[in-house]
Amino acid sequence: MGPRKPLIGVIGASKPKNRDPENAVAVGRLIASKGWIVICGGLEGVMEAVSRGASEKGGVVVGILPGGKASDANQYVTIPIATKLGYARNAVIAQAADSLIAIGGGPGTLSEIGHSLSFKKFVVGLDSWAVPGMIPAASPEEAIAFTEKQLKKLGLI
Template sequence: MQVAVVGAGDYEERRCSLAMELGRKIAEGGHVLITGGLGGVMEAACQGAREAGGVTVGVLPGEKEAANPFVAVAIGTGMGHGRNAILVRSADVVIALPGLYGTLSEIALALKMGKLVIDLGDWNVDGMRKAESPEEAMRIAEGRGGEGSRR
């Protein structure tokens, strides 16, 4: 399964710690991690996945050289925020951590495309499934249940 992790591009310790653990869980499950390839949540998730032996893909807004050091496959789109559509279209499931408008656009696009979107933050957007931990997010993503409530 290809799992997109979306969230803020700036560093905040609690958020990035959560992203790193989520990336690790994705890799341990044998899944491919897709992110926007830059910093913050994206870099932390990639670091967790790579440290667990996983494959990471970065769908970048500009050139592939801008990828964080934990991206194994960098795709430079030159599309700015338009790359969000490629990122979520490439994923089987999207897990959203706290972020801003770029993250919100990824959530909206994924929901519009009929993707499973898991809220591992505080989004409160109709159609998302709520998870309280990276473990629960992955149980929901893998179809193994979890308490995740649909909004």
């Protein structure tokens, strides 16, 4: 096989606000268009929106689920990983992702941001928490541009 495809963690709340759903759909489309893989929590809200966007472009979506049933995944997840780890699965998403994009988000997303930054991962924020070390982006396109630069730095593209 050729080199593996980058895994982009997309994190955000199950109850999104304002422009979060549109942003997540746009981010999903852009990730899939680049040939990258979405890794997310696999449930509803931002997770479903990014999955839908990636799915529209034929992308692969890995859903790291907190529960034990693959059927918990939203309908756009192509590879459901039913962990039954509860929200310890947030640490797995942060660890497994090559780079992350946070869209909006509540305290669960904050836990993922904290894990990601403590793992020295690159985290772009789109209308998200403002935590030192995160890179704010003004649009889905900018979030992807920052992510692309990071993937190049990591030698993954």
